[in-house]
Amino acid sequence: MANSCSKKNKSDSLYVSDAKIYPRAVTGLFAMWRSIGVLVLLGIYYIVPWLEWTERQAVLFDLPNRKFHIFGLTFWPQDFFYFAVLLIIAAFALFFFTAIAGRLWCGYACPQTVWTELFMWIERKVEGDRPKQIKLDNMPWTAYKIRIKATKHFLWLALAAYTGFTFVGYFTPIDELASRIASFSLGSWEWFWIVFYSFATWGNAGFMREQVCIYMCPYARFQSAMFDNNTLIISYDKQRGEPRGSRKKSEDPKSKGLGSCIDCTLCVQVCPTGIDIRDGLQYQCIACSACIDVCDSVMDKMNYDRGLIRYTTENALQGKSVKLFRPRIIVYAITLILMTTALTYAIATRVPLEVGISRDRTRLFNETETGLIENTYSLQIINKDEQPHRYKISALGIDGLKMIIKSDTVKIASGEVLDVPLRLQVDPYDLKDRSTEIKITVISTDNPDININEATRFLGPSGRR
Amino acid sequence: MADEALPTCQKTISVLWPAFLTAGVATILFFTAFDPAVLLQETRFADTSRLGAYSVGFFLFWLLTTTSCTLTCFFRKPCGPK
Numbered sequence: 118m119a120n121s122c123s124k125k126n127k128s129d130s131l132y133v134s135d136a137k138i139y140p141r142a143v144t145g146l147f148a149m150w151r152s153i154g155v156l157v158l159l160g161i162y163y164i165v166p167w168l169e170w171t172e173r174q175a176v177l178f179d180l181p182n183r184k185f186h187i188f189g190l191t192f193w194p195q196d197f198f199y200f201a202v203l204l205i206i207a208a209f210a211l212f213f214f215t216a217i218a219g220r221l222w223c224g225y226a227c228p229q230t231v232w233t234e235l236f237m238w239i240e241r242k243v244e245g246d247r248p249k250q251i252k253l254d255n256m257p258w259t260a261y262k263i264r265i266k267a268t269k270h271f272l273w274l275a276l277a278a279y280t281g282f283t284f285v286g287y288f289t290p291i292d293e294l295a296s297r298i299a300s301f302s303l304g305s306w307e308w309f310w311i312v313f314y315s316f317a318t319w320g321n322a323g324f325m326r327e328q329v330c331i332y333m334c335p336y337a338r339f340q341s342a343m344f345d346n347n348t349l350i351i352s353y354d355k356q357r358g359e360p361r362g363s364r365k366k367s368e369d370p371k372s373k374g375l376g377s378c379i380d381c382t383l384c385v386q387v388c389p390t391g392i393d394i395r396d397g398l399q400y401q402c403i404a405c406s407a408c409i410d411v412c413d414s415v416m417d418k419m420n421y422d423r424g425l426i427r428y429t430t431e432n433a434l435q436g437k438s439v440k441l442f443r444p445r446i447i448v449y450a451i452t453l454i455l456m457t458t459a460l461t462y463a464i465a466t467r468v469p470l471e472v473g474i475s476r477d478r479t480r481l482f483n484e485t486e487t488g489l490i491e492n493t494y495s496l497q498i499i500n501k502d503e504q505p506h507r508y509k510i511s512a513l514g515i516d517g518l519k520m521i522i523k524s525d526t527v528k529i530a531s532g533e534v535l536d537v538p539l540r541l542q543v544d545p546y547d548l549k550d551r552s553t554e555i556k557i558t559v560i561s562t563d564n565p566d567i568n569i570n571e572a573t574r575f576l577g578p579s580g581r582r
Numbered sequence: 583m584a585d586e587a588l589p590t591c592q593k594t595i596s597v598l599w600p601a602f603l604t605a606g607v608a609t610i611l612f613f614t615a616f617d618p619a620v621l622l623q624e625t626r627f628a629d630t631s632r633l634g635a636y637s638v639g640f641f642l643f644w645l646l647t648t649t650s651c652t653l654t655c656f657f658r659k660p661c662g663p664k
Contacts, residue, residue, distance in 0.1 A: 180632065180636060181631065181632045181633050182632075183617060183632070194613075194614045194615070197614045288633075289633075304631070304633065305634075306633045307633070309637065332592070332595075332596075333595075333599055335603070
């Protein structure tokens with residue numbers, strides 16, 4: 118039986134038409150941790166869009182208005198930099214945890230795992246555990262089977278639909294969305310994305326399951342690059358387990374020439390990807406530890422020591438010492454700390470104002486009728502705050518610098534961009550160099566903390582006259 | 583060829599799925615840099631909502647990436663007589 122389950126691993130082809138996998142329910146320490154992970158992560162997912170923050174949705178990625186609200190912060194497309202840094206941090210966190218503890222992400226936190234767990238939980242409540250599911254699937258289509266299958270799919274689809282609704286609720290205010298669904302007045306694209314995401318949830322968590330991990334997930338393909346001999350892996354202790362074979366609880370395995378593995382194949386039956394961990398480390402293994410839990414329960418029943426299948430490292434298996442602080446771990450950790458500190462600092466000191474200065478490119482400088490040297494600039498001022506502001510514009514850096522501007526205070530609405538043409542004039546006697554650094558300051562009149570000092574250059578004829 | 587053994591369904595998915603991923607990235611980058619409301623205001627699509635423009639943009643990107651993935655598969659076929 119074990120052989121028939123692990124046969125596909127030996128196939129030459131990358132893609133095999135798989136037999137349906139019926140993972141058996143499992144309880145134990147790691148199953149408990151995964152349940153906690155599922156509850157916490159799904160709890161966050163379903164609850165967060167309903168949180169309020171000063172009379173608006175606390176977390177709202179408002180695509181139609183091109184701004185992201187995350188609690189007290191508002192991000193604009195110009196803040197893409199923060200998002201890029203966040204992605205880099207996420208990538209390094211993944212590298213760091215993978216190098217230390219293997220595929221923690223896959224086993225406990227990946228949405229694919231989390232939703233599959235929830236869908237399997239419903240499936241087991243409706244159809245029963247593995248043996249009953251197999252029996253049901255082999256049954257002809259009787260009224261009973263139709264009723265059971267219809268119940269399961271009804272529950273799955275209801276959950277998937279609510280998941281799709283919640284997903285779109287991150288991008289458009291969820292309470293409005295709910296009332297517009299109730300009155301059938303949803304926009305066509307909102308309908309489309311709710312249905313699309315619901316369908317994807319139903320398909321991924323209900324049917325594709327481990328196929329997603331094995332064939333579609335890019336991380337599954339490259340995660341082994343982060344592994345070394347000190348990385349935590351789930352492994353079967355061959356030395357202790359082999360030769361495997363059945364025996365009575367009362368029999369001494371040594372007298373029969375057997376190892377600790379009683380060949381009950383439960384580790385294969387609980388595996389969500391249908392592999393046999395006893396064949397060694399395989400890339401299909403998502404490190405969910407179901408086989409550890411079930412094997413420990415069997416060892417308990419047999420009065421053997423736990424840990425025939427356990428979290429271990431390649432070095433530990435070979436009797437070598439395990440090193441936690443390897444160069445790669447230190448590099449990942451330092452990068453992670455630096456990046457996180459930089460991002461936190463950048464967000465904490467972020468000014469909700471952006472000023473871009475561009476020079477008139479057609480001529481470097483003018484000479485006015487009165488003999489002054491004139492440079493022409495264009496200021497682009499973006500108000501990235503939630504409120505409208507009045508800003509005062511000033512320029513400094515050369516004695517007697519004169520600013521010619523329509524009005525030195527401008528009012529800009531929240532999220533708006535204003536282009537302000539600006540000319541600066543200087544008496545040539547005050548110009549010491551061909552190019553002098555000057556500072557242009559934009560400061561909010563109602564909140565002086567919101568200010569930006571931007572440097573630019575003033576060009577003139579060479580040298581002092 | 584190993585390719586011949588692939589079921590059509592998986593061949594199709596192996597083209598559509600990477601195309602989907604890259605189209606998603608392209609959509610995010612493109613619409614971060616360009617506001618569709620500004621891009622479309624002088625055209626006859628000026629009435630399109632931003633959400634609609636993002637969605638159509640995503641599918642156009644997906645079409646593009648799918649085309650290039652498909653062509654890669656197509657040109658990988660050995661040519662000439664057997």
